[in-house]
Amino acid sequence: MAAGWYATALLLPRLRRCVSTMPCQLLRCDPASITFNASGEPNFTADATRDALSIASHHLVALKRPVVFPTETVYGLGALALDGTAASLIFSTKGRPADNPLIVHVSSMSMLRSILPPDYTLSKTYEALIKHFWPGPLTMLFPRHADIIPNIITAGQSTIAVRMPSHPVARALIAVANAPLAAPSANSSGKPSPTRAEHVHRDLGDKVDIILDGGPCGVGLESTVVDGLGADGHLRVLRPGGVTVEDLQRTLHQELHASGDMPRVLVHRRDYRDDAMELAPTTPGMKYKHYSPSVPVVLVHTLTSPPEGMQLQTAASLVSSLRDRFPDRPVHIGLMTPDDSRLAQLLHGHEGVSWRLFPLGKVTQPAVIAQRLFDGFLTLDREGVDVILIEGVAEVDEGLAIMNRVRKAAGEAAWVSL
Numbered sequence: 330m331a332a333g334w335y336a337t338a339l340l341l342p343r344l345r346r347c348v349s350t351m352p353c354q355l356l357r358c359d360p361a362s363i364t365f366n367a368s369g370e371p372n373f374t375a376d377a378t379r380d381a382l383s384i385a386s387h388h389l390v391a392l393k394r395p396v397v398f399p400t401e402t403v404y405g406l407g408a409l410a411l412d413g414t415a416a417s418l419i420f421s422t423k424g425r426p427a428d429n430p431l432i433v434h435v436s437s438m439s440m441l442r443s444i445l446p447p448d449y450t451l452s453k454t455y456e457a458l459i460k461h462f463w464p465g466p467l468t469m470l471f472p473r474h475a476d477i478i479p480n481i482i483t484a485g486q487s488t489i490a491v492r493m494p495s496h497p498v499a500r501a502l503i504a505v506a507n508a509p510l511a512a513p514s515a516n517s518s519g520k521p522s523p524t525r526a527e528h529v530h531r532d533l534g535d536k537v538d539i540i541l542d543g544g545p546c547g548v549g550l551e552s553t554v555v556d557g558l559g560a561d562g563h564l565r566v567l568r569p570g571g572v573t574v575e576d577l578q579r580t581l582h583q584e585l586h587a588s589g590d591m592p593r594v595l596v597h598r599r600d601y602r603d604d605a606m607e608l609a610p611t612t613p614g615m616k617y618k619h620y621s622p623s624v625p626v627v628l629v630h631t632l633t634s635p636p637e638g639m640q641l642q643t644a645a646s647l648v649s650s651l652r653d654r655f656p657d658r659p660v661h662i663g664l665m666t667p668d669d670s671r672l673a674q675l676l677h678g679h680e681g682v683s684w685r686l687f688p689l690g691k692v693t694q695p696a697v698i699a700q701r702l703f704d705g706f707l708t709l710d711r712e713g714v715d716v717i718l719i720e721g722v723a724e725v726d727e728g729l730a731i732m733n734r735v736r737k738a739a740g741e742a743a744w745v746s747l
């Protein structure tokens with residue numbers, strides 16, 4: 330008894346540090362009730378939203394504890410970016426490796442300037458990108474101001490990743506807290522990013538105190554991460570995301586073509602490789618497992634031929650190979666395809682299989698597919714399917730970011746003839 334009490338007394342303070350002692354509060358915020366003036370200060374027409382943001386801000390600033398908030402891309406787990414102790418709770422809550430740097434979120438240009446080195450000036454390329462894509466789903470690398478940015482934020486890098494989110498709740502929270510917030514996606518490390526408050530609640534509900542519920546995220550995939558700091562002036566896309574490569578190219582052409590100083594937009598692994606960088610965790614999603622539901626995901630290619638060593642198969646042979654994995658019972662397969670998919674038609678039927686369809690939207694609207702992708706993974710996972718099949722899409726526009734995430738989520742790939 331005494332020994333038991335002693336152990337509990339010793340352990341409790343430690344447990345408190347990593348597991349929240351309060352029940353998680355889900356606070357509803359209405360994005361439509363928030364507007365911003367020219368200097369980025371928010372105005373509220375709904376008291377409940379104003380109150381929720383002031384509770385969350387107190388939590389961040391006074392208690393120095395993380396808060397979950399919606400952004401236009403995915404839900405984020407935010408903490409004070411300029412306070413290393415507050416930011417460290419992000420890592421323990423997510424189970425995130427300490428060498429994976431965080432994105433810092435700002436609500437205004439003056440806040441951006443306050444965290445950059447005083448002698449740093451924006452390049453023409455960055456000015457053009459900020460003008461067109463901020464606030465919005467574009468993250469840019471800047472030089473790190475070593476005097477004020479804690480090491481834990483950048484994982485010791487000489488650069489810092491920054492974005493200004495466009496979601497009114499995210500931007501208002503940063504403005505009310507009057508502090509830049511470091512925020513990765515609000516999921517346990519390795520899992521798909523949450524696009525609804527209930528996704529976060531299910532995954533991290535016993536580890537966080539406050540989730541601001543601003544409804545489903547509009548973009549559904551994380552921000553595009555770009556590096557324009559290289560000596561050659563080109564813009565390197567480290568992670569495709571909410572802003573498409575085509576959008577970046579169009580904008581830079583429009584803004585900089587006349588000056589004769591047009592940077593190229595280079596996509597990592599498509600247009601260039603950097604072996605040293607690939608071994609470092611700073612290349613988003615390269616070193617660590619990402620976006621994986623707990624059930625196996627099979628990426629089904631229907632638009633490309635198989636690489637050497639892989640067979641082109643029929644839809645029927647794919648289904649029978651999955652059925653063989655569960656010889657004693659019917660197999661429950663989650664199927665994520667565009668609405669108008671020929672693959673879905675071919676897969677239908679087959680004895681010993683029950684299907685759970687999660688339609689992704691029209692193939693001609695990749696932005697809709699992007700918005701539904703993580704919701705599909707998380708919904709099918711929760712419903713307990715045995716395996717998820719997801720059909721590949723063309724790697725143009727949002728399709729590039731979709732396939733980047735799907736490849737990382739999928740443990741296997743199959744090529745099926747239609």
Ligand code: TXA
Nearest residue numbers: 402405430431486488489490513514551552611613614
């Ligand atoms: O849309 C988003 O970007 C969401 C929302 C919450 O804003 N955030 C997000 O954060 O996706 P996270 O931590 O899941 O992904 C951030 C990625 C990391 O994979 C990291 O490698 C990269 O950004 N990153 C951060 N700082 C970097 C740096 N200094 N150099 C290169 N990559 C960096």
Ligand code: MG
Nearest residue numbers: 513514522551
């Ligand atoms: Mg993430």
